[in-house]
Amino acid sequence: MTDRIDKLQRKLGYQFRDQDLLHTALTHRSVSKLNNERLEFLGDAILGLIIAEELFARHRKMPEGDLSRMRANLVKGETLAEIAREFQLGEYLHLGIGELKAGGFNRDSILADSFEAVLGAMYLDSNYQTCKERVIDWYQARLDDPTLHIKRKDPKSILQEYLQAKQLPLPDYEIVEVHGEPHDQTFVVECRVKGIAHRTKDSDTTRRGAEQKAATAFLAWLEQENE
Incomplete structure (x- = not known):
């Protein structure tokens, strides 16, 4: 040892x-x-x-x-x-x-x-x-x-700046589920924007990671909507 x-x-x-x-x-x-x-x-x-x-x-x-x-x-x-x-x-x-x-x-x-x-x-x-x-x-x-x-900004920052440019409300992130033992948890986070019906969810072993993934999914949806 x-x-x-x-x-x-x-x-x-x-x-x-x-x-x-x-x-x-x-x-x-x-x-x-x-x-x-x-x-x-x-x-x-x-x-x-x-x-x-x-x-x-x-x-x-x-x-x-x-x-x-x-x-x-x-x-x-x-x-x-x-x-x-x-x-x-x-x-x-x-x-x-x-x-x-x-x-x-x-x-x-x-x-x-x-x-x-x-x-x-x-x-x-x-x-x-x-x-x-x-x-x-x-x-x-x-x-x-x-x-x-x-270096590319993180997804949460990109989403926030996009919404601000469109004069839309800032996104909210909420933990909707937590799975696993205290030492091995998985967090499910939902991203939503007031006035927009669409919501995205994603999971990660940290709350921050789940928020970033949910923001990424929301950005992907916005890009698809604007095509």
Whole structure:
């Protein structure tokens, strides 16, 4: 086990002084009450600040709206899961039997949450500057991407801007169904716009993911209606 954890720390580029912090960061709530949720909360805040600072420094003339979209693209769950896979983080997670059988070690939401938890643990084990250096290193290729500022907006933003341009009400998103155990839930979200009879539904393992999919479906319907 020690050799495996050492391998992970080499991938991260950081050696923990308190190995218990790293162990907790890798422990899912399906295993123990002493899990990584609090560390995830901390890591989420730290990551957002680091990325915001870096974008602010790199793009001195860029307006706030563009900076916000760039940050959202860099800290969204999909991106965090991609980086977690670069470290093979799923191989080191402590999951309950149900999550293991369900393939939780490769689920985007679990990988993203665990990535944030590791960062939170690193902050407690060291300091903000150390975390910033590591994050910038992990994100280097993405931060250097010349197309980052023109990455496609997320479906919810596109739908909102389309409706505003048409002077229509903004969309509402409502969870209409929740399936599964507390540690393995699927959310069904409905997207609707006041004054438009058509509604769309879709599902995902996170509420945000389900909302984005429902927005995508609504956009597809609008495009079809306008053909």
